[in-house]
Amino acid sequence: MIxxxxxxxxxxxxxxxxxRKLAIKxxxxxxxxxxxxxxxxxxxSGPISRKEGEKFQLLGFTLLLFxxxxxxxxxxxxxTIGGYQAWKSPxxxxxxxxxxxxxxxLLTHFFGVQEQGFKNYFLNSYIKPVSFLLPxxxxxxxxxxxxxxLRLYGNVYAGEILLGLIASFGQSHGILTWIxxxxxxxxxxxxxxxxxxxxxFVFTTLTMVYMAHKVQAEE
Numbered sequence: 001m002i003x004x005x006x007x008x009x010x011x012x013x014x015x016x017x018x019x020r021k022l023a024i025k026x027x028x029x030x031x032x033x034x035x036x037x038x039x040x041x042x043x044x045s046g047p048i049s050r051k052e053g054e055k056f057q058l059l060g061f062t063l064l065l066f067x068x069x070x071x072x073x074x075x076x077x078x079x080t081i082g083g084y085q086a087w088k089s090p091x092x093x094x095x096x097x098x099x100x101x102x103x104x105x106l107l108t109h110f111f112g113v114q115e116q117g118f119k120n121y122f123l124n125s126y127i128k129p130v131s132f133l134l135p136x137x138x139x140x141x142x143x144x145x146x147x148x149x150l151r152l153y154g155n156v157y158a159g160e161i162l163l164g165l166i167a168s169f170g171q172s173h174g175i176l177t178w179i180x181x182x183x184x185x186x187x188x189x190x191x192x193x194x195x196x197x198x199x200x201f202v203f204t205t206l207t208m209v210y211m212a213h214k215v216q217a218e219e
Contacts, residue, residue: 003090007070014065040064043205047212052115056211059107064204067091067100067152071196074160075189091199092157094149101149104207105141112214125214148206155199159192 018033026034040060044053074089090096112121126137166188170181 003073003087004070004096007066007073007090010069010073011062011065014069036065037061040204043201044208046205047209049216052212052215053208055111056208060204060208063100063104063207064200067203068197068200070096071156071199072193074156075163075192075196088160089156089196091152092160094153094157097149097153098145100152100203101145104148104210105145108210108214111211115215121214144210148203148210152199152203155195159188159195163188163192 015033018029022030037057040057041053043064044056044060048056070090072089074087074092077087091100112125115121116124126134163185166181166185170177170185
């Protein structure tokens with residue numbers, strides 16, 4: 001809970017300070033935040049039509065920033081007190097990832113009903129094109145939640161475990177292992193930043209794909 005709150009605070013502060021001095025000709029921090037907004041619009045424009053996609057820009061923007069920051073938090077510091085890991089990436093916890101995935105799936109149902117009405121939503125999502133696929137489509141709701149969560153959790157958790165193992169190796173036999181361990185740690189830190197960024201992008205993209213399936217009736 002502490003690291004989730006810290007991630008929320010970091011995202012809020014980044015957005016707050018990047019939007020304090022908005023100008024017609026953006027510079028510096030405003031350029032950065034506008035680049036993220038444009039990037040999110042690009043993600044949404046693929047699966048969802050432009051008119052429908054405008055409604056989900058803030059959701060995509062918030063998810064991208066929160067997941068990215070959460071993925072990065074355990075890289076510079078992992079704090080263990082009395083055998084309990086007090087500081088790590090929030091997304092290295094399966095409960096956080098499952099909660100995010102469940103929230104996304106529930107939102108797709110909510111907006112689907114809101115856009116189409118319950119009857120049309122049910123028909124378009126579960127009955128069409130053929131009704132005998134209903135059991136499979138119901139099962140998909142559970143598998144989508146699990147795969148969305150476990151993909152994020154597995155990548156972030158594995159990265160932090162390996163960072164911890166490399167750090168332990170570096171401290172195991174004095175200066176000799178430090179010479180080997182420090183470059184390895186730096187390389188894996190860079191790789192973890194890359195993986196964390198990709199996972200934030202994938203999570204946001206899949207969210208919008210699931211949303212598109214619910215708010216738009218398939219032709």
